[in-house]
Amino acid sequence: MAIVEIQHLSKTFGDRTVLKDIDFSVEAGEVVTIIGSSGSGKSTLLRCINLLEEPSGGEIIYRGENILDVKHDVNKYRTHIGMVFQSFNLFNNMDVLANCTVGPIKVLGKDKAETEALATKFLEQVGMGDYVHAHPSQLSGGQKQRVAIARALTMQPDVILFDEPTSALDPEMVGEVLKVMKELAHTGLTMIIVTHEMEFAREVSDRVVFMDQGVIAEQGAPEQLFVNPQEERTKQFLERYLRS
Numbered sequence: 001m002a003i004v005e006i007q008h009l010s011k012t013f014g015d016r017t018v019l020k021d022i023d024f025s026v027e028a029g030e031v032v033t034i035i036g037s038s039g040s041g042k043s044t045l046l047r048c049i050n051l052l053e054e055p056s057g058g059e060i061i062y063r064g065e066n067i068l069d070v071k072h073d074v075n076k077y078r079t080h081i082g083m084v085f086q087s088f089n090l091f092n093n094m095d096v097l098a099n100c101t102v103g104p105i106k107v108l109g110k111d112k113a114e115t116e117a118l119a120t121k122f123l124e125q126v127g128m129g130d131y132v133h134a135h136p137s138q139l140s141g142g143q144k145q146r147v148a149i150a151r152a153l154t155m156q157p158d159v160i161l162f163d164e165p166t167s168a169l170d171p172e173m174v175g176e177v178l179k180v181m182k183e184l185a186h187t188g189l190t191m192i193i194v195t196h197e198m199e200f201a202r203e204v205s206d207r208v209v210f211m212d213q214g215v216i217a218e219q220g221a222p223e224q225l226f227v228n229p230q231e232e233r234t235k236q237f238l239e240r241y242l243r244s
Helices: 042-049 074-078 096-106 112-125 141-154 171-185 198-204 222-227 232-242
Strands: 002-013 016-027 031-035 057-062 081-084 159-163 191-194 207-212 215-220
Touching: 002 042, 016 042, 016 215, 031 042, 031 198, 042 159, 042 191, 081 141, 096 112, 096 141, 112 141, 141 159, 141 171, 171 191, 171 198, 198 222, 207 222, 207 232, 215 222, 215 232, 222 232
Parallel strands: 031 191, 031 207, 081 159, 159 191
Antiparallel strands: 002 016, 002 057, 207 215
16 A cells, blocks of 8 residues: 555646646655656655645545645644755754654654664664764764754654755765665665666666656656656656666
C-alpha cells in the first residue's frame, strides 16, 4: 500500500500554474528521485506533500485518508513526514544534539533520555557522533546537512523528503552528504529526493520521476529512464548524461 498517494494535484501562484494534474504515489521502503530543469515544479511538489505549500486542487492521501480534508490535523500529519531543506535550517543557539532532540521532545512529547540516545545513534550513523556538543556555527555546510538528516531521522517519520540537499554546498562537500543518503537508501527508509545529481539518482533510485513544466513527463526505473527514455523532452534533458 502506498504511504503517500497524490491525485490530480495542482498548484497556482496568481495566474501562473506551477503543478498541473499530478498523479504520484510512494510505497513503503521506496526511494524516488525527482529530476527536471529549474522551474519544472519539483520543489513545489515536495512542499505540497508536507503542506508547506497549500495545493490549489487535488488530494493527498496518507495511509488511506485525504489529509487536505478540513478535519485533518496538519501539524500531526507533518510529524510523519520528515524534511531536509537546501539551507539546513538548524537552530544556531542550540548544540547539535539539542537540534536533533527538540522536535521529538517538544512536539511528540518523547522522553528526553530516550530521544538523546536515539539522536546520538543517528548522529553516529551520519558520521557526526563526535560533534554532539558543537554548535552549527562551528560546522561546515556538509556537516550541517548531515546533522539536518539526523534531525529528520530522530523524528522517526514514515517518509523523508529531501529538497535538493546538496545544492547549497561547496562542491567538495557534496560527496559526503550523498554518501550518507546512499547508505540510508539501503536501510529501507522511504525517501523522496529532488536532486540535480544524476549519477546519484541513477544509483539509488527505485524509481525516477522526470518533471517538465509542471507535469510528470515520464517516470520509470532508473535503468529504463536513463538508458531508454520514451519522451523527447526527457531525452533532451538527459542528453549530456547519456553521452558519458
